[in-house]
Amino acid sequence: MSDVTISISDCNSIEKATIKLLAKRLNIKYGPNGIGKSTMAKAIKLSAENDLSSLTPFKSQGVEGAALPKIEGAEAFQKVLLFDEEFVGQFVFQRDEIVRNSFDIFIKTAEYDNAMANIDNQLSGIRNSFNESAEISKALVDLKELRDAMGKPNNSTVPKNSKIQKAFGDGNKVENIPDALKPFERFIKSDDPATWISWQIKGNKFVDIADNCPYCSANFAGTENRATAKSIEQEYDAKSVEHLSALLEVISRLDMYFTVSCQEELQKILKSKISLSKESLGFLSKLKILESAKFSAFQA
Secondary structure, eight states, rough: OOOOOEEEEEEEEEEEEEEEEOSSOOOOOOOOTSSHHHHHHHHHHHHHOOOOOGGGGGGTTTTTTTTOOEEOOTTTTOOOOSSHHHHHHSSSTTTTTTSTTIIIISSOOHHHHHHHHHHHHHHHHHHHHHHHHHHHHHHHHHHHHHHTSSTTTTTTSSOSHHHHHHHTTTOOOTTTTOGGGGGHHHHTTSSSSHHHHHHHHHHGGTTTSSSSSSSTOOBOTTTTTTHHHHHHHHHHHHHHHHHHHHHHHHHHHGGSSSOOHHHHHHHHHHHOOOOHHHHHHHHHHHHHHHHHHHHHHOOO
């Protein structure tokens, strides 16, 4: 059997999904709970049995003309065994089992313990390499920071109160400085723009005390400089700029772990002049799921 690409549509909560399976390889599909991994596996199994009816979405049940479950590309699979919770429940850990501790009696034998010890010994080298690698440790810290910046890990959306929304939700204002504030460009694009913006905003309460600039003592009389000085506070929030700067550094360090297409999409978002679009938020939601999965995989 050669490699196959399987398309699944209208199966339970999955409207459309595509997965690729490599022949004669161990294929691992990972992701957080509820993303649809079990549904995909069931769809492949039920396709071999020519009966996808049990995967009909709730919204389509009893609705005439509604879309029905469909799977394409799985024709090569004539028989599929599904090792899931239902299968395990048929053989082990029965609540009403006659013999208590059946796992310890029938499975956890000396041979089982030796095999598990052998597996653990073989994996110890990999585990030690991960634990001793400064690069992996740093990647873990960065992955966690990026994941946390997108909101709670168990939520697949990117909420408005998340750090990444606060930083880029209205566009990258550090990259795209309004024309009226161009004189401050070197400060806004400095290595620490948040500290400068915070200092500038704190000084604004002295702007109207006199006709002299509270920062440089230049004469404000008859000029627009007073309004320009105040407009920094109207345009920028120091905390949001701080989040922006920190996230740009984290994403830059993680750049090597992203695909080319992912890098390109991220750059569009990071340099955007306007608020995040629905498509951009959708991309970030998918990225959040993947980063959470990567972080969990690194920790495993």
